[in-house]
Amino acid sequence: MIEVLYDHTGYLARGFATNLLISILSMGFGTVLGTVLGWLRARRVSGLGPLSHFGTNVCRNVPSFVLLFYMASMIPSEVEFGGTIMAVPLWIKATLALTFPVIGFTSDQSKGFFEQRRAGVSGAGEIFTIAWLQYFLIIIMASATASVIGADEIVGRANIVISQNESAQFLLVTYLYVSLWFLVTGLILSGIVKGLTRAR
Amino acid sequence: MIRFLTVVLIICAFVAGPILAQPTLKSVALPDQTNGRLEHILRRGALIVGVKTDYPPWGMLDAQGRIIGLEPDLARALADRMGVDLELVAVTASNRLSRVNQGVVDVVIATMGDTVTRRGQAGLLEPSYYSSGVVAYGPIDRNYQSWEELRGLPVCMTQGSYYNRTLEETYGVDGKYFPANREAKMALSFGRCVGWAFDDTALVQRVLANPETNYSVMEDRILVTPWAIGVAIGERDAPLGRFVSDMIGEWHATGYLLALERKWNIGESAYLQALNAAWSQTGPEGTPSYCNMRQGALPPDCLGAPPFPPVAETGAPPPWVADLEDATGVDLTVFYDAYSRGRLIRGLGLTLTLSAVAIIGALVVGLGLGVMDASLRGRGLWARMLLLPQKALVTLARMTPPILQMYIVFFGLGGVLSQSSLITPGAFTTAALILSLYAGSTNAVLIAHALEQERRLNPEKGVWTLLPGAFQRAFDGLVAACVNIVKAAGMASAIALAELVSTVNLIVSEGGDVSTFMNGLLVFYFLLVLGVLWLFRRARRWVVGTGP
Numbered sequence: 001m002i003e004v005l006y007d008h009t010g011y012l013a014r015g016f017a018t019n020l021l022i023s024i025l026s027m028g029f030g031t032v033l034g035t036v037l038g039w040l041r042a043r044r045v046s047g048l049g050p051l052s053h054f055g056t057n058v059c060r061n062v063p064s065f066v067l068l069f070y071m072a073s074m075i076p077s078e079v080e081f082g083g084t085i086m087a088v089p090l091w092i093k094a095t096l097a098l099t100f101p102v103i104g105f106t107s108d109q110s111k112g113f114f115e116q117r118r119a120g121v122s123g124a125g126e127i128f129t130i131a132w133l134q135y136f137l138i139i140i141m142a143s144a145t146a147s148v149i150g151a152d153e154i155v156g157r158a159n160i161v162i163s164q165n166e167s168a169q170f171l172l173v174t175y176l177y178v179s180l181w182f183l184v185t186g187l188i189l190s191g192i193v194k195g196l197t198r199a200r
Numbered sequence: 201m202i203r204f205l206t207v208v209l210i211i212c213a214f215v216a217g218p219i220l221a222q223p224t225l226k227s228v229a230l231p232d233q234t235n236g237r238l239e240h241i242l243r244r245g246a247l248i249v250g251v252k253t254d255y256p257p258w259g260m261l262d263a264q265g266r267i268i269g270l271e272p273d274l275a276r277a278l279a280d281r282m283g284v285d286l287e288l289v290a291v292t293a294s295n296r297l298s299r300v301n302q303g304v305v306d307v308v309i310a311t312m313g314d315t316v317t318r319r320g321q322a323g324l325l326e327p328s329y330y331s332s333g334v335v336a337y338g339p340i341d342r343n344y345q346s347w348e349e350l351r352g353l354p355v356c357m358t359q360g361s362y363y364n365r366t367l368e369e370t371y372g373v374d375g376k377y378f379p380a381n382r383e384a385k386m387a388l389s390f391g392r393c394v395g396w397a398f399d400d401t402a403l404v405q406r407v408l409a410n411p412e413t414n415y416s417v418m419e420d421r422i423l424v425t426p427w428a429i430g431v432a433i434g435e436r437d438a439p440l441g442r443f444v445s446d447m448i449g450e451w452h453a454t455g456y457l458l459a460l461e462r463k464w465n466i467g468e469s470a471y472l473q474a475l476n477a478a479w480s481q482t483g484p485e486g487t488p489s490y491c492n493m494r495q496g497a498l499p500p501d502c503l504g505a506p507p508f509p510p511v512a513e514t515g516a517p518p519p520w521v522a523d524l525e526d527a528t529g530v531d532l533t534v535f536y537d538a539y540s541r542g543r544l545i546r547g548l549g550l551t552l553t554l555s556a557v558a559i560i561g562a563l564v565v566g567l568g569l570g571v572m573d574a575s576l577r578g579r580g581l582w583a584r585m586l587l588l589p590q591k592a593l594v595t596l597a598r599m600t601p602p603i604l605q606m607y608i609v610f611f612g613l614g615g616v617l618s619q620s621s622l623i624t625p626g627a628f629t630t631a632a633l634i635l636s637l638y639a640g641s642t643n644a645v646l647i648a649h650a651l652e653q654e655r656r657l658n659p660e661k662g663v664w665t666l667l668p669g670a671f672q673r674a675f676d677g678l679v680a681a682c683v684n685i686v687k688a689a690g691m692a693s694a695i696a697l698a699e700l701v702s703t704v705n706l707i708v709s710e711g712g713d714v715s716t717f718m719n720g721l722l723v724f725y726f727l728l729v730l731g732v733l734w735l736f737r738r739a740r741r742w743v744v745g746t747g748p
Binding site for chain 2: 057058060061062063064065066067069070073074076077078085137138141142143144145147148150155159160162163164166168169171172175176178179182183185186187190
């Protein structure tokens with residue numbers, strides 16, 4: 001059992017790289033777009049302020065799990081670019097689905113950041129960074145749901161490994177092994193957050 | 201010598217005569233004029249075919265993880281004739297129609313039963329290339345032999361199978377839906393249902409391949425249906441559909457499908473033998489073949505069995521439903537079908553109940569673990585020892601993806617428990633427990649932190665007297681965690697809890713309008729979260745008399 005898992009470690013690790021890629025990209029896109037919304041809300045830009053408030057509400061309230069199915073069924077699977085047909089891989093759809101909650105989160109956090117900075121409150125940047133890192137952890141955990149639409153990430157790959165052996169024990173051990181990858185990543189991120197909190 | 205050779209030649213002529221006299225089968229060629237999907241495939245230089253990977257030997261994975269089987273062989277034959285590369289994509293019963301209509305795959309050759317309903321949802325091609333019925337697979341000691349014996353009993357089903365609804369409505373089984381065969385089979389072996397209702401083809405092969413296991417297949421094969429290869433809706437009569445149909449005809453005529461049955465050790469089926477006999481006949485008036493597709497409608501014996509008839513839907517929608525669909529594209533027809541409406545209402549009820557139970561659970565877990573942390577912190581070695589399991593639980597619950605936790609508890613732990621004859625938690629209990637723990641562990645951190653801050657202000661007070669203040673302090677965080685849990689409740693669909701996300705996916709897989717249902721689901725969740733936020737604000741005002 002352990003040998004089988006050892007043999008598949010490289011395969012699972014490449015799947016986990018997809019989880020990290022999905023998480024990093026959705027945090028990246030979401031942060032940029034959310035910061036713009038947050039700035040518009042903090043500045044109370046006429047007309048755009050209420051609109052960005054509504055946009056934030058939508059992003060915050062709609063579950064990423066539902067958005068996954070939404071993106072999977074509503075986004076075309078191929079696009080034509082300069083005469084070349086290109087497939088839209090499922091991990092990109094998962095990234096888009098996870099970008100929405102990040103926009104909602106960053107919009108709220110950056111609104112607070114801009115308001116605090118204007119009020120001259122010190123440490124607004126650190127508060128933002130710590131909250132952002134904690135949210136990154138939530139997004140990494142959420143990236144595991146990408147397997148439900150067939151994205152080729154670690155949980156999906158674990159299911160393929162499990163399908164070759166029907167014993168309950170093997171299934172349990174494989175899932176626990178995959179959990180370990182998430183746990184270690186979570187602990188590393190928490191370590192960084194603790195380090196930053198102490199540095200404040 | 202010459203006389204001897206003459207005799208040999210005459211004998212040869214007698215033997216070869218009837219063979220040569222048979223019509224020579226002309227191989228199907230690509231049309232000169234291509235358009236639509238076929239043109240797209242040729243430009244791309246690759247044919248993408250959706251096949252099964254959990255249906256040995258029709259579609260399965262080899263030791264290296266490559267997709268092989270009878271249907272991948274058919275896909276290869278199509279790509280070779282087109283002169284393009286082949287890409288195989290794994291599909292399931294619940295997503296194969298949407299995958300081909302979305303254009304993720306060009307063709308589906310995925311053990312798909314030909315039904316009248318599906319003919320309206322995608323381009324199902326004739327002639328059929330296989331056939332199957334439904335049987336139940338279960339432990340030998342139970343020995344169910346007819347569907348009547350399963351009335352009222354929980355039966356595991358694979359989402360998207362054409363017979364699921366008839367089994368529930370007509371045969372009265374209590375369907376437990378799983379996204380794929382793997383989960384349905386696991387759920388059966390872990391005692392979550394008494395049998396698994398699936399195609400006899402797959403289940404008979406399963407019993408033959410694993411004679412040592414204590415499972416058998418019932419004799420009562422019902423709802424027999426032909427299998428169809430599918431293309432996107434609208435492509436059936438376009439060059440792609442016509443080309444693939446011609447190829448299926450050629451496979452019957454040349455005995456290629458029978459040869460594949462032998463190759464994959466299935467044994468020749470009477471269904472394919474009959475089709476081979478029909479397709480290898482000569483036509484009545486010198487036509488190259490009796491089953492000539494260019495002569496109009498094919499004789500019934502060239503097509504195979506007729507498609508599975510549609511399920512009679514109850515209640516016709518009023519005219520405004522059609523008007524609404526014409527004007528906005530929103531298709532509400534499904535709500536006028538009592539069966540689908542009932543499932544949606546049950547799904548809605550389960551989503552709301554699960555959300556409520558998980559919110560209460562998350563607050564209770566958060567309160568318990570948070571107070572434990574605040575009471576034991578800084579109280580010496582024994583308290584630190586007591587806090588260790590609390591910390592481990594909080595870390596594990598927060599840093600393991602909840603969907604993985606559900607798989608671990610439902611399939612992994614549930615499987616191990618069922619083998620040791622202990623009570624195994626059901627899907628609802630598992631989901632409620634995992635969601636309560638996941639959000640509860642975040643709540644615990646928030647409450648412990650808030651209690652710590654309250655204690656700094658009032659060092660003389662006990663933990664329980666500080667609690668109301670701590671709740672106030674942590675309120676926004678607690679609400680956020682509880683809202684997250686409502687949003688995450690849809691994950692329970694992964695372990696066959698028939699809540700709203702699961703039900704919507706099921707209805708979409710059966711032909712419900714994707715755009716109406718997906719947009720409807722988003723709007724529903726948007727309003728649900730707004731409702732939960734409103735309830736929390738009301739509760740706060742009610743408890744403390746003030747609030748935002």
